Amino acid sequence: MTKSLKNLWARLLFRDRGILPSSRLLGLFLVFSFAVTLVTITGVSWMWVFIVNGLFLLLTFLDLLYAPKKQQLTFHRTIPMELERGNVYTVKVDIHNLSTYAVKFKLLDGLPQSFQTALPLTGKVDRQATLTTFYEITAPIRGKYEVQKLYVRYTSLLGLWEKQITVDMVDEVKVIPDLTDAKQYLESAQQFLMYEGLKIRKQKSAEGEFSQIRNYVVGDDPRKINWRQTAKLQEIMTNEYEPEHGKYITILIDCGRMMGAELKKGNLLDKVLEAALTVTAAALKNGDYVAVLAFSRDVKVFVPPEKGMDHMQRILQAIYHLEVDASESNYPAVLNYLQTVQKKRSLVLLFSDVHTFLHEESGLLYLKRLRRRHLFLMIGIENRDLLDKTKLEPNNVQTAMMKSIAQQQIQIKKREKANWERQGLLMVEATEERLATAAVSHYIHIMNQGLL
Amino acid sequence: MQTSTTSRKVWLWLVVLLLLFMVMTYFTVSKEPEEYPDYVSESPSPTGVKAMYTYLDSENIPVNRWSDSPSLLTKQDEDQVLILIEPYFIPDRQDMEAYETFMEAGNTILLLATNPDGIFGLKTSPVTAELDEEEAVYNQAGREFQAEKNSPVRIQINDGDEELLYDEVETMALKRPIGNGELIVANAPEWITNDRLLSKDHLPLISMLLPEDLQDGYTVLIDEYSHVTGNASTMNELYPKWLLTFALQGILFIIILLVHQGKRFGPIRVAREETVRFSDERISALSAWYQKGKRYHDSLNLQADYVKLLLQERWGIPYRKAWVDTAEQLERKWKTTSQADIETFLNGLYRVLSNERVSKQEYLVWSKRIDVLRKGVEEG
Numbered sequence: 001m002t003k004s005l006k007n008l009w010a011r012l013l014f015r016d017r018g019i020l021p022s023s024r025l026l027g028l029f030l031v032f033s034f035a036v037t038l039v040t041i042t043g044v045s046w047m048w049v050f051i052v053n054g055l056f057l058l059l060t061f062l063d064l065l066y067a068p069k070k071q072q073l074t075f076h077r078t079i080p081m082e083l084e085r086g087n088v089y090t091v092k093v094d095i096h097n098l099s100t101y102a103v104k105f106k107l108l109d110g111l112p113q114s115f116q117t118a119l120p121l122t123g124k125v126d127r128q129a130t131l132t133t134f135y136e137i138t139a140p141i142r143g144k145y146e147v148q149k150l151y152v153r154y155t156s157l158l159g160l161w162e163k164q165i166t167v168d169m170v171d172e173v174k175v176i177p178d179l180t181d182a183k184q185y186l187e188s189a190q191q192f193l194m195y196e197g198l199k200i201r202k203q204k205s206a207e208g209e210f211s212q213i214r215n216y217v218v219g220d221d222p223r224k225i226n227w228r229q230t231a232k233l234q235e236i237m238t239n240e241y242e243p244e245h246g247k248y249i250t251i252l253i254d255c256g257r258m259m260g261a262e263l264k265k266g267n268l269l270d271k272v273l274e275a276a277l278t279v280t281a282a283a284l285k286n287g288d289y290v291a292v293l294a295f296s297r298d299v300k301v302f303v304p305p306e307k308g309m310d311h312m313q314r315i316l317q318a319i320y321h322l323e324v325d326a327s328e329s330n331y332p333a334v335l336n337y338l339q340t341v342q343k344k345r346s347l348v349l350l351f352s353d354v355h356t357f358l359h360e361e362s363g364l365l366y367l368k369r370l371r372r373r374h375l376f377l378m379i380g381i382e383n384r385d386l387l388d389k390t391k392l393e394p395n396n397v398q399t400a401m402m403k404s405i406a407q408q409q410i411q412i413k414k415r416e417k418a419n420w421e422r423q424g425l426l427m428v429e430a431t432e433e434r435l436a437t438a439a440v441s442h443y444i445h446i447m448n449q450g451l452l
Numbered sequence: 453m454q455t456s457t458t459s460r461k462v463w464l465w466l467v468v469l470l471l472l473f474m475v476m477t478y479f480t481v482s483k484e485p486e487e488y489p490d491y492v493s494e495s496p497s498p499t500g501v502k503a504m505y506t507y508l509d510s511e512n513i514p515v516n517r518w519s520d521s522p523s524l525l526t527k528q529d530e531d532q533v534l535i536l537i538e539p540y541f542i543p544d545r546q547d548m549e550a551y552e553t554f555m556e557a558g559n560t561i562l563l564l565a566t567n568p569d570g571i572f573g574l575k576t577s578p579v580t581a582e583l584d585e586e587e588a589v590y591n592q593a594g595r596e597f598q599a600e601k602n603s604p605v606r607i608q609i610n611d612g613d614e615e616l617l618y619d620e621v622e623t624m625a626l627k628r629p630i631g632n633g634e635l636i637v638a639n640a641p642e643w644i645t646n647d648r649l650l651s652k653d654h655l656p657l658i659s660m661l662l663p664e665d666l667q668d669g670y671t672v673l674i675d676e677y678s679h680v681t682g683n684a685s686t687m688n689e690l691y692p693k694w695l696l697t698f699a700l701q702g703i704l705f706i707i708i709l710l711v712h713q714g715k716r717f718g719p720i721r722v723a724r725e726e727t728v729r730f731s732d733e734r735i736s737a738l739s740a741w742y743q744k745g746k747r748y749h750d751s752l753n754l755q756a757d758y759v760k761l762l763l764q765e766r767w768g769i770p771y772r773k774a775w776v777d778t779a780e781q782l783e784r785k786w787k788t789t790s791q792a793d794i795e796t797f798l799n800g801l802y803r804v805l806s807n808e809r810v811s812k813q814e815y816l817v818w819s820k821r822i823d824v825l826r827k828g829v830e831e832g
Contacts (some may be wrong), residue, residue, distance in 0.1 A: 033701030036695075106717075113724065257729075400816060401743045
């Protein structure tokens with residue numbers, strides 16, 4: 001008994017359905033109250049006051065008759081299945097009004113908490129008509145989400161009492177990394193790399209495999225002139241070569257503690273995922289095999305090498321929801337694991353935090369062993385904060401100390417980097433905006449040199 | 453096994469303690485005396501007036517409690533004495549008129565109130581003089597009685613009133629004829645309470661206030677109506693009707709407003725904590741460590757080392773060279789600073805770096821000087 005009463009009470013106040021007074025009714029009631037108060041100065045009985053109040057409420061309840069019934073309104077939501085992190089998308093909501101009354105509505109969507117949007121939507125649907133409304137969403141955090149109920153409040157045109165209903169519509173939404181860079185690369189590789197100042201050079205002469213025959217232009221190697229075709233077409237034609245296809249690329253993504261460091265937009269891991277996907281796109285377009293391995297303390301995801309653009313989707317689905325772990329990354333374990341799964345010679349691209357990596361003592365030992373079979377390149381994001389700290393004005397002891405420690409870290413990094421490079425292990429740092437570009441241009445560079 | 457026996461013991465003790473507690477509370481609570489309001493004729497408590505009631509009863513004087521509205525009091529001369537003791541509220545006009553009709557018919561009212569101001573048109577004046585410890589009260593004949601005097605007011609006497617009791621200040625009790633009856637007023641209700649009735653000369657004083665021929669056909673009524681809260685002026689009379697209506701409408705408005713505001717619309721949002729990791733946690737920890745250990749010398753060394761590497765990268769001054777030996781090359785490159793200044797800078801730097809003990813002031817000064825060179829290298 002008490003339980004059902006409690007339920008009723010909870011439903012009245014907090015659950016999804018119900019009837020509630022509108023602000024218009026509140027205003028009307030205020031006016032009504034003043035009128036009643038004025039009349040009582042002339043002296044009327046209490047009975048009259050109660051009856052008038054009751055009548056007023058009864059009359060306003062008549063308004064409910066002019067609002068559509070719950071079953072007479074249908075809703076449909078269209079939301080993109082995949083949202084790229086930080087991009088703006090439009091959600092469409094169709095409202096169909098079957099009743100003979102026009103209706104004013106206010107609408108809220110059960111979006112996940114991290115989504116940014118400008119709800120509630122308001123509007124009016126004519127009788128027996130369909131209205132399509134839109135709102136925009138931005139999702140700043142990657143992952144898999146469910147968009148649940150649609151919350152609606154509607155009134156008749158008079159609008160004294162509001163009816164509240166919820167519509168159960170579950171849509172699954174994936175928030176994936178921002179693929180702008182990858183798309184840009186696929187559209188026009190040259191354009192993408194332009195600000196890096198690097199041309200996608202063709203190979204050194206007489207290297208790589210034959211690609212096509214084209215017109216000779218000034219600057220081409222005269223040794224590559226295809227004399228047979230030249231004779232046939234009465235025009236100087238030349239053979240063109242391009243780097244070999246079908247090389248193996250392994251992308252290692254660090255998800256350890258330090259990858260959670262906040263950048264201007266998103267954290268290190270977000271940027272790294274975007275860069276990794278751009279390199280993947282570049283490599284797959286080139287016809288290379290790409291494997292992806294994400295790790296922190298253990299291996300989190302491993303996608304075996306495969307070629308073809310279809311593989312891009314597989315990689316994306318495997319890594320889109322990766323999160324930063326609270327633990328330090330275990331480089332030796334990962335490099336060990338890599339040697340067992342990647343037997344073919346490949347380019348190993350490690351995306352990680354350079355400082356953490358350099359402080360790992362056993363790393364060098366494992367990398368030396370790895371180098372025998374694979375080509376290693378580490379890419380990190382330049383720590384702008386640290387660089388700024390080395391230029392602090394030493395006005396008090398605290399800032400002077402901070403500055404000296406920042407300088408010490410830079411020194412250590414420089415020395416270690418020199419040491420590693422002496423061992424033939426490449427290490428690159430790029431700013432957060434240029435990370436994807438830097439990664440792709442290094443990849444192309446290595447491919448063009450035919451180092452693999 | 454052991455744990456089960458110990459837990460059983462604990463349970464046993466708990467039950468015993470609980471029972472003990474229950475028994476104790478039963479006794480303590482049941483012995484607590486019943487609470488009565490003050491000056492109620494049924495109350496045996498020290499503040500009640502049951503003693504007077506039973507005394508009159510035992511003296512074979514017909515005595516009754518009167519709890520009905522005064523409008524039901526008799527309107528004929530029936531030799532009734534109504535004792536009103538410290539009414540909770542000043543009776544409203546209707547009740548007052550009823551009491552007056554009762555008196556005019558030839559009956560008597562004995563009013564005992566600490567401050568009877570406003571009742572039956574009585575006026576009082578506050579006692580301005582310092583009341584000494586004296587407890588003397590005098591009657592018309594000038595006879596002295598001992599009594600408690602707690603009232604801060606004295607009754608003003610009118611023409612035609614008969615002063616019954618007075619003290620050194622003014623009148624304490626008077627008799628006023630109203631119609632065929634009379635009103636007797638005294639400002640000391642404490643004389644009639646159970647605990648004080650027999651102390652001092654209270655009983656003689658009270659019997660003096662009552663009609664002398666009480667035993668000859670008088671009926672005594674002890675008024676309880678004035679002690680019932682129903683007698684209180686209701687809200688209805690205190691405030692104008694329009695204000696009450698206004699309040700009622702306000703309450704209704706607030707109820708509607710609460711429903712309007714209180715109903716949840718949209719999904720439940722859980723407050724969450726966003727965590728942000730900054731990339732400088734390592735260096736801030738290290739710098740705090742250096743600062744606590746006062747490792748100024750080490751810190752200066754680090755800064756000098758950094759600038760030296762910069763010198764090698766930017767100006768091509770070999771890193772391995774000692775600071776003092778770089779003077780010549782520095783003079784050529786560092787154009788914003790004079791030769792003599794560079795000389796003193798390098799000598800000072802050498803001294804500071806070789807000295808293990810660096811004070812805080814020295815540390816700051818040299819940090820700034822090294823920073824000047826760093827700027828020179830990076831910007832020049």
